[in-house]
Amino acid sequence: MAQKPSTPKGTRDFSPQEMLRRKYIFNTIETVFRKYGFLPLETPAMENLSTLTGKYGEEGDRLIFKVLNSGDAWKSVSSEVKAMLVKGEEVHPGKLAAELSDKALRYDLTVPFARYVVQHQNELTFPFKRYQVQPVWRADRPQKGRYREFYQCDADVIGSKSLLNEIELVQLIDDIFTALDMKVTVKINDRKVLSAIAEISGQPEKVVDMVTAIDKLDKIGQEKVEEEMRAKGITDTAISTIAPLFRLSGTWPEQKNKLDDWLGNVPVAQEGLKSLSTIFDAVGNLKSATLEFDPTLARGLDYYTGAIFEVKANEGTMPGSICGGGRYDDLTGIFGLKDMSGVGISFGADRIYDVLLETEKFPAELGQSTRLLFANFGESEAMHCFKLLRQLRDAGIAAELYPDQVKMAKQFKYADDKGIPFVAIIGENELKQGIVTVKDMKNGEQKAVKAEELLSIIS
């Protein structure tokens, strides 16, 4: 019995038309990456499970796709766990998964990159700048703009603490969205400012809870944020200490003044504020992006330590961010390489695609690949077309010959469906007279020309 074909949940096929548009996004991003001195890198789809676990927070670990051990996976389960299962005792799902699986699909491109850097540290010249455009997988529940397989386009600099890198990343973001004709808002914050806030609240150990609650401010409002913090065991005193955070509106200089008054005497805050100021001052005029300090921007990934970025589209209905990144001081430390600070940015190609589609920003000419189609009138005519075909292709023109001798209507329809702008007709008559009849598919006009003139007509 034939089974109904489908792709797994949250994964998609990409048609030729979609691929042309996706390639346009990838090419645009890659071109800008190269302009800033980043070089390409690829890593395997799978990593050792231990490379990935514990890097993305508790929530992140749950979303990692684990790969079942090949062969008899049951054999890799320890006798201790087997005994528990036989007795019907409950085994912690994470523990069981770790025994059945020692590989997993990568969850992002940053952690594999850190692994790569440590593994190849002796071959690399630092600061090391790489870009990487590959799919990542998350076992999330699909939604609008959320897929289980999607592409990230990352650029990272590792082995440099200089803020020039952050500044360049903001400019790079601006360049890319300018090239894509998108207006965006780049939100920026610094984890150090967030730590300082947790510190003055008197409950520094609650940074993560505070930050994830604060992150929701624009969505659920101050009251609910405070409610959530209380639920997480943050004291009322601490919450009222944090309150000035909710009144940090205005331009960056205004925000900076308020922050200086409030957090000025906390050393870690000063560090964060100073680097934010440096970034704001040095970035200069941006073409498509608006840079905004957002004190509620937190970002869930555990490894960020300094500046953090997030980019949202100003047009369209995409709810999530289309780009995100930040500085991580010690991502390589877990793999045994200390003192290797890095900073990077990740573009979500699939979400950018969705925004461009919705706002109709894809260039119209992307659909055209073939410029000219030779209609097929039979063997000898086709052989003649073959020669012309070669000349056109040598001249850099995309052209094709319809492979079968079928009725004209079908051949013209093929050209029409494929968006081919010109059709060349060489039948018995044309062959005899040594001419080519060229039809412009847009206006239906048709004229007979010499073979030598063909190129100038269609280009």
Next chain:
RNA sequence: GUGGAUGUAGCUCAGUUGGUUAGAGCGCCGGAUUGUGAUUCCGGAGGUCGCCGGUUCAAGCCCGGUCUUCCACCCCA
């Protein structure tokens, strides 16, 4: 992972309180005499109503399970 909605021809959807051969538009295929698409006219093919099970004399319609897609939460690109 939690809660809610959805699923009928390739696509977008109709389908009345369960009752004979399940419909439309678009698309597809064929035709309207010679070598012409997109337009027009005529004709045709295509569905075990997501899948499995149950209730019933009878189920696209009711019930349970399962999968998909979508929405909210969580989180994120």
